[in-house]
Amino acid sequence: MLHSVQVVVGYKTYITLIEALLVGKEVVSTGMRTEMDRVNIALDHAFQGRDTAIVSSGDAGIYGMAGLVLEMCRQKHLRVALAARTSAGVHDVILEIVPGIPALCAAAALVGAPLMHDFVSISLSDLLTPWAVIVNRLTHAAKADFVLVLYNPKSKKRDWQLRTAQEILLKYRDKDTPVGLAKKAMRPGQQVHIATLSEMHTMDVDMQTIMIVGNSKSYVFEDLMITPRGYLDKYPTDNS
Numbered sequence: 194m195l196h197s198v199q200v201v202v203g204y205k206t207y208i209t210l211i212e213a214l215l216v217g218k219e220v221v222s223t224g225m226r227t228e229m230d231r232v233n234i235a236l237d238h239a240f241q242g243r244d245t246a247i248v249s250s251g252d253a254g255i256y257g258m259a260g261l262v263l264e265m266c267r268q269k270h271l272r273v274a275l276a277a278r279t280s281a282g283v284h285d286v287i288l289e290i291v292p293g294i295p296a297l298c299a300a301a302a303l304v305g306a307p308l309m310h311d312f313v314s315i316s317l318s319d320l321l322t323p324w325a326v327i328v329n330r331l332t333h334a335a336k337a338d339f340v341l342v343l344y345n346p347k348s349k350k351r352d353w354q355l356r357t358a359q360e361i362l363l364k365y366r367d368k369d370t371p372v373g374l375a376k377k378a379m380r381p382g383q384q385v386h387i388a389t390l391s392e393m394h395t396m397d398v399d400m401q402t403i404m405i406v407g408n409s410k411s412y413v414f415e416d417l418m419i420t421p422r423g424y425l426d427k428y429p430t431d432n433s
Contacts, residue, residue, distance in 0.1 A: 194246065194289070194291045195211070195214050195215070195218075195246060195248075196214075197244060198218065198244040198245060198246040199218060199219060199238075199243045199244050199245065200218065200219045200220075200221065200235070200238045200243050200244070200245040200246070201215055201218050201219070201220050201221070201245075201246050201247075201248060202220075202221045202222075202223075202231050202234050202235045202238075202245065202246070202247045202248070203221075203222055203223075203231065203247060203248035203249070204222065204223065204224070204225070204228075204231070204248075204249075204250075205222040205223065205224060207248050207249065207250050208220060208222040208248065210250075210380070211248065219238075221234050226320075228258065228261055229261065229265065231247060231258070232247065232258070232261055232262050232265045233265070235247045235262075236265070236266075236269075236286070239286060240285075247262065249293070250296065251293055251294060251295045251296040251297075251299070252292055252293040252294065252295040253290055253291065253292075253293060254290055254292070255295045255296075255297075255314075256316065256344060257293075259290045262288065263288075266285075266286055266288075271285040271286050272284045272285045272286070273285065273286045273287075273288055274286075274287055274288070275287075275288055275289065275290065276288065276289040277289065294379075296344070296378060296403050297314060297342045297344075297403055297405075299375065299378035299379045299403075300342075300373070300375035300378045300403035300405060301373075301405065303375045303378055303379075303383070303385045304373030304374075304375060304385065304387065304405055304417070304418045305373065305387075305414075305417030305418040305419055306417070306418070306419050306420065307340060307371075307373055307405045307407060307411060307418040307419065307420050308340060308342070308405070308420065309419070309420045309421065309422045310340065310408065310410070310420050310421070310422055310423070311339055311340070312339055312340035312341065312342055312420075313330075313334040313339040313340070313341055313342070314341075314342040314344065315327065315330050315331060315334065315341060315342070315343060315344070316343075316344040316345045317343055317344070317345050317346050317347075317354045317355060317358055318344070318345035318348070318351065318354075318400075319351070319354065324354070327354075328357075328361065331358055331361045331362070332361055332365075335361060335362050335364070335365040335366060336365055338365075338408045338409050339408060340405065340406065340407055340408045340411065340420055341362070341405070341406040342403060342404070342405050343355075343358065343403070343404040343405075343406065344403060345400050346358075346398045346399075346402055346404050347398050347399055347400070347402075348399065348400050355393070355394055355398065356394045359390065359393045359394045362390060362393075362406060363390060363391070366390055366406070366408075366409070367390070367409070368389060368390055368391035369389050369390070369391070370389060370390040370406060370407050370408075370409075370411065371387055371388075371389060371390075371406075371407045371411050371412065371413050371418045372387070372388050372389060372390055372392070372393050372396070372404060372405065372406050372407070373385075373386075373387050373404070373405040373407075373418040374386045374387070374388070374396050374398065374402060374403070374404050374405075375402065375403050375405075376397070376398065376399065376401055376402040376403075377401050377402075378403060380401075384397070387413055387416060387417075387418055390406060393406070405418065407420055408420060
């Protein structure tokens, strides 16, 4: 995808990760909390007839930029079509959403097989979502015994939510429930660790960390976190 565009717009950290792919292209990078600026810049270039890409980490449609692009196109009353399903008609923007590898998938692959049954993904960042809403989601997901994938567990200015999340989960989960951690999954500086729910608040985490909290069936085998799908219960073997 990137080889065919003229302009690449993105958060500076993500631009740095792919700079080897950007030779000969116009690159626009911005800092945190300037997501709307990036969309406006990309649309301006697109309206000038230049093929333009906005890059996200992981998958653009999962906590990424795809949703904001569509929202802002709607706000601007633009006629938008997806390249994969473009039909006849007049369009202001032809948009291609390129699927990627979500951080939760990269983290799960490093931790073991923790997402083999139903799971819920929740971001602990209250920058865009009220904390009361996050608490409600955590509570109901814990009650329902979902595996929980936690995004954005802690930042430099936001360090208390993880402990509060742990307190909520301990009301409904055993203290020895396994918790998998992957920091900078599949990137330089990668760290992987498996602990328990009682230790969760002490784990070294940041905004580039994914935490996976097991359900009541999850367990650890050979330092790998496993959430069984139920095959061995339904189809017992001679070794069971």
